[in-house]
Amino acid sequence: MKKVTKSIEIATICISLFSTILFAGNQNVGTTSAMFKVLLSPKVVSMGGAYSTFSDADSLSINPAGISLTTSKEVSFAYTKWLVDTSYGYLSFVLPTDIGSFGIAINYFTAGDMDEYDASGNPTNKTFTANGILSSLIYSRKLNEKFSVGISCKFYSEKIENESAYSPSADIGSIVVLNENLKLSITLQNLFGGIKFIKQEDKLPFLFKVGGSYKILNNLITAIDVNLPSDNNVSTNIGVEYNIKISGFTIPIRAGYNSSIDALIGLSLGLGVGYKDLVFINLAWTPSISELNQNVLNIGLSFKF
Structure with missing residues (x-):
């Protein structure tokens, strides 16, 4: 009976990476659906993942309630x-309306050709x-001036050689705007669902997240998220963003720390350039x-209109 595995190089990198980096060495965690735990948006990555109180197209995969605070249509690529x-x-789109804000997000992963x-x-x-796609439909609205809620209906699809697996799931989230400077959030991700290849099934890991952000100055924001996953230990995301504004241009400088990352040092840095808050790179x-000694670079582009 033939058992298809990744090549030696891919196996030692991807499988151990998914289980070690993403899950901090928890041996009870399978690699299935691990691809969708990787942060994609450069804004989210550079903030160390502390993004649950933010409100733009890049927040769709973090907290579905965030887009209730948006006033512009937005498209984001990463x-x-x-x-x-x-x-x-990563591709996302946000559409604010009179009855709430709607969003679409698509995450994809591909591993290229691997030896059998x-x-x-x-x-x-x-x-x-091996490849996978995560598609999400999001709806969010303000219940009042201070409290917003959102829901994300998700569909996972993964394929390894000739084997395919699928699963629906959902996230719910909320944001409380205490004042113009302070926001708090609660998010519950992967409320149900599981991925099954042949005879092995892995449940999608449930995640309870609480977060907060504080605007210290008009151009300086700090944020923190605390994660309580069902498949791992408690972890923390910390981020800071400083915006420099010059003649219609905005230059955000970001730094973050993600305590759940093991083989990577957990630190991240980011830089952006935007014009009139409409176009951002x-x-x-x-x-x-790690032994791989390979740094990771995320690139993103967003438009508001």
Whole structure:
């Protein structure tokens, strides 16, 4: 019986990376659906993942309540060339209306061509690929001037060689605007669902997240998220953003820390350039101290209209 695995290089990188970096070494965690835990938006990455109180197209995968605070239509793209031949992409759209705000988000992952091995570890001289798509439909609205709620209906699809797996799921979230400077949030992700390949099924990991952000100055924001996942230990995301405004241009400088990352050092840096708050180009850089010694660069582009 042939057992298809990743090549030695991919296996040691991707599988251990998914279970070690993303899940901080928890051996009870499978690699299934791990691809969708990777942060994609350079704004989110550079803030260390502390983004649950923000309100733009990049917040859709973090807290569905965020877009209730938006007043402009927005499109956002992001791309990450990750390790070896793996790559991630992100596309989102936000539409505010009189009855609430609607959003669409699509995350995709592809691992490229990988060598195939049989159960004894011998090469078959064939290749296979792995890919996945996460599609989300989001609705959010203000219940009053201070309290907003949102829901995200999600559909996971993964394929490894000829094997496919699917699962629906959902997120719910809320944001409380205490004053013009302070926001708090609560998010529950992956309320149900599981991915099954052949005979092995992994439940989608439930996540309870609480967050807050505080605007210290008009151009300086600090944020923190605390995560309580069902499949791992408590982790913290911390981020800061400082905006420089010059003649219609905005230059955001960001830095963050993600305590759940192991093989990467957890620190991240980001920089953006925007014109009249309508068009933004954003970059995020995550340094690595792992044996791979491969830093990760995220690139994103967003438009408001």
